[in-house]
Amino acid sequence: MSPKELIEHAIDHTLKNFEDPTGPELLKNAIRHAVFPGGARIRPQLTLAVAAANGNDDPKLAMGAAVAIELLHCGSLVHDDLPCFDNADLRRGLPTIHAAYGERIAVLTGDALIVMAFQGLVSAASQSLNRLAPVLNTIMSGVGAPHGIIAGQAWECESKVSLRVYQQAKTGALFTAATSAGAISAGADPKPWQLLGDSLGEAYQVADDIRDVIGDMQSMGKPVGKDEELDRPSATRELGLSGAVEYFDGLVAKAVDSVPECPGAPMLRKLVALESERLVPNALYQRNNVRARTLKKKKVAH
Amino acid sequence: MSPKELIEHAIDHTLKNFEDPTGPELLKNAIRHAVFPGGARIRPQLTLAVAAANGNDDPKLAMGAAVAIELLHCGSLVHDDLPCFDNADLRRGLPTIHAAYGERIAVLTGDALIVMAFQGLVSAASQSLNRLAPVLNTIMSGVGAPHGIIAGQAWECESKVSLRVYQQAKTGALFTAATSAGAISAGADPKPWQLLGDSLGEAYQVADDIRDVIGDMQSMGKPVGKDEELDRPSATRELGLSGAVEYFDGLVAKAVDSVPECPGAPMLRKLVALESERLVPNALYQRNNVRARTLKKKKVAH
Numbered sequence: 082m083s084p085k086e087l088i089e090h091a092i093d094h095t096l097k098n099f100e101d102p103t104g105p106e107l108l109k110n111a112i113r114h115a116v117f118p119g120g121a122r123i124r125p126q127l128t129l130a131v132a133a134a135n136g137n138d139d140p141k142l143a144m145g146a147a148v149a150i151e152l153l154h155c156g157s158l159v160h161d162d163l164p165c166f167d168n169a170d171l172r173r174g175l176p177t178i179h180a181a182y183g184e185r186i187a188v189l190t191g192d193a194l195i196v197m198a199f200q201g202l203v204s205a206a207s208q209s210l211n212r213l214a215p216v217l218n219t220i221m222s223g224v225g226a227p228h229g230i231i232a233g234q235a236w237e238c239e240s241k242v243s244l245r246v247y248q249q250a251k252t253g254a255l256f257t258a259a260t261s262a263g264a265i266s267a268g269a270d271p272k273p274w275q276l277l278g279d280s281l282g283e284a285y286q287v288a289d290d291i292r293d294v295i296g297d298m299q300s301m302g303k304p305v306g307k308d309e310e311l312d313r314p315s316a317t318r319e320l321g322l323s324g325a326v327e328y329f330d331g332l333v334a335k336a337v338d339s340v341p342e343c344p345g346a347p348m349l350r351k352l353v354a355l356e357s358e359r360l361v362p363n364a365l366y367q368r369n370n371v372r373a374r375t376l377k378k379k380k381v382a383h
Numbered sequence: 384m385s386p387k388e389l390i391e392h393a394i395d396h397t398l399k400n401f402e403d404p405t406g407p408e409l410l411k412n413a414i415r416h417a418v419f420p421g422g423a424r425i426r427p428q429l430t431l432a433v434a435a436a437n438g439n440d441d442p443k444l445a446m447g448a449a450v451a452i453e454l455l456h457c458g459s460l461v462h463d464d465l466p467c468f469d470n471a472d473l474r475r476g477l478p479t480i481h482a483a484y485g486e487r488i489a490v491l492t493g494d495a496l497i498v499m500a501f502q503g504l505v506s507a508a509s510q511s512l513n514r515l516a517p518v519l520n521t522i523m524s525g526v527g528a529p530h531g532i533i534a535g536q537a538w539e540c541e542s543k544v545s546l547r548v549y550q551q552a553k554t555g556a557l558f559t560a561a562t563s564a565g566a567i568s569a570g571a572d573p574k575p576w577q578l579l580g581d582s583l584g585e586a587y588q589v590a591d592d593i594r595d596v597i598g599d600m601q602s603m604g605k606p607v608g609k610d611e612e613l614d615r616p617s618a619t620r621e622l623g624l625s626g627a628v629e630y631f632d633g634l635v636a637k638a639v640d641s642v643p644e645c646p647g648a649p650m651l652r653k654l655v656a657l658e659s660e661r662l663v664p665n666a667l668y669q670r671n672n673v674r675a676r677t678l679k680k681k682k683v684a685h
Binding site: 099100101103104105106107108109112160163165166182183184185186188189191192193195196197199200203204206207210211213214217218221222224225226227228229231232234235236237238239242246250 | 401402403405406407408409410411414462465467468484485486487488490491493494495497498499501502505506508509512513515516519520523524526527528529530531533534536537538539540541544548552
């Protein structure tokens with residue numbers, strides 16, 4: 082099985098552990114709907130890739146961390162889609178949770194996914210109890226207040242916000258948690274892996290901003306033009322479209338460049354490069370020259 | 384300091400650890416508003432009381448568990464008050480979070496409190512790492528799907544629901560977690576303490592139903608008559624008012640009766656009896672005869 086298939090399997094297994102015919106059915110169905118079918122599962126793939134690059138001596142724990150991060154991501158999307166936030170009816174081409182199950186179940190689904198993420202991780206740590214607290218701490222910092230994805234979403238409610246601080250919290254924090262948790266799961270120091278998470282996380286958010294402007298609804302599976310409509314800080318609004326694309330390419334280059342030398346480095350650099358093309362395809366925005374120039378400037382070899 | 388004062392102090396300390404001037408301010412203020420001033424803090428008191436009854440050899444862990452349970456309780460109230468659920472503008476006599484800060488911050492405050500609860504607990508477990516996983520598991524089961532308080536709230540969205548199953552999940556689950564976590568924090572077996580949590584939790588929910596019918600808004604600090612208005616399952620709707628009061632007294636008797644013989648037993652029984660009077664005061668419902676009869680039937684001595 083590919084890493085992505087292994088992740089799908091592990092997520093399904095975790096969900097099954099918390100599904101019980103004597104529990105409330107709508108919540109159970111909504112949790113599954115929020116998690117399957119998933120997106121690219123890039124965050125958990127990143128966790129597994131960093132764990133692999135560090136020897137991955139406890140694959141169960143690494144997978145537990147990967148699944149936790151993905152469940153937290155899915156839970157945050159459910160709350161982001163709520164009427165009081167994005168009021169989005171579509172996600173990955175399907176009705177969002179509140180559109181399909183109502184707002185109450187959507188609030189509870191997000192809540193339940195937060196708890197389930199940590200619960201699954203605790204179960205996965207039975208062979209490396211001394212790593213449980215640091216893995217949990219790393220992931221929780223990427224999610225909670227004052228600098229995790231929940232805080233990132235809360236920046237949207239403030240009248241003054243720095244685009245960088247907002248994007249680092251809203252998206253970057255969970256990417257940083259993903260790479261760091263991968264290292265800790267394998268008993269390694271997370272520090273050398275933080276810049277990879279930081280850069281990639283910010284690149285993701287900038288890519289989202291770019292696609293919010295130039296993407297069509299079909300390719301994104303969700304409505305576009307939301308940043309402008311909701312008066313939300315965005316890289317394209319701050320830097321213009323070509324400025325944002327150049328910034329994105331710079332972040333990808335920084336991510337590629339940050340991967341520490343190790344047996345898994347070529348595979349990780351390839352994953353980042355492939356992701357960058359998936360995120361902002363050249364077909365969508367003709368910028369080959371810009372990209373070539375930026376990568377050359379950063380002296381990064383593909 | 385009294386146990387309640389110690390708890391207030393520990394909650395404040397936990398919040399401060401996650402307050403940062405560089406984070407979003409509204410979220411920070413809303414989290415504090417959701418937690419202070421608190422209610423009776425009965426759940427964390429129960430955790431500490433059970434830990435004390437079992438020797439409490441790691442007071443830091445017991446307090447960490449107590450604070451976690453209270454933060455989870457406060458977070459659940461923030462979400463319960465949302466317009467899509469109770470649509471309550473008042474809680475403990477003050478504006479609810481969505482009334483004071485808007486719906487978006489209210490959703491995020493509940494989310495952040497869930498994460499913070501577990502984060503604080505992880506920090507408190509540094510001296511008893513082998514107890515971290517079981518304490519976390521116990522508390523997480525009391526909160527998440529399929530049988531914790533989030534599932535309890537989800538039962539309100541189902542067309543068919545057993546009152547007992549609903550109340551056990553919606554309120555009982557966190558009480559059971561409170562007593563169990565107190566035992567585990569002190570290195571003791573949680574099983575003998577589960578019935579105390581179960582009974583007391585159900586008694587709390589029944590008391591809430593009773594006060595929803597006969598309480599005045601001033602004494603509850605929140606609007607009354609919500610169960611009927613929201614067509615929610617309730618003990619008074621199912622058993623009638625005097626039936627519900629009799630049921631409540633029976634649950635209190637069961638809770639008192641369940642306390643295992645130990646040095647802390649008299650103190651715990653007294654706490655339960657005092658709480659029962661606070662919950663459904665005789666002044667509010669003249670039921671001395673009913674109460675006396677029920678307690679006699681259960682052969683429980685005060």
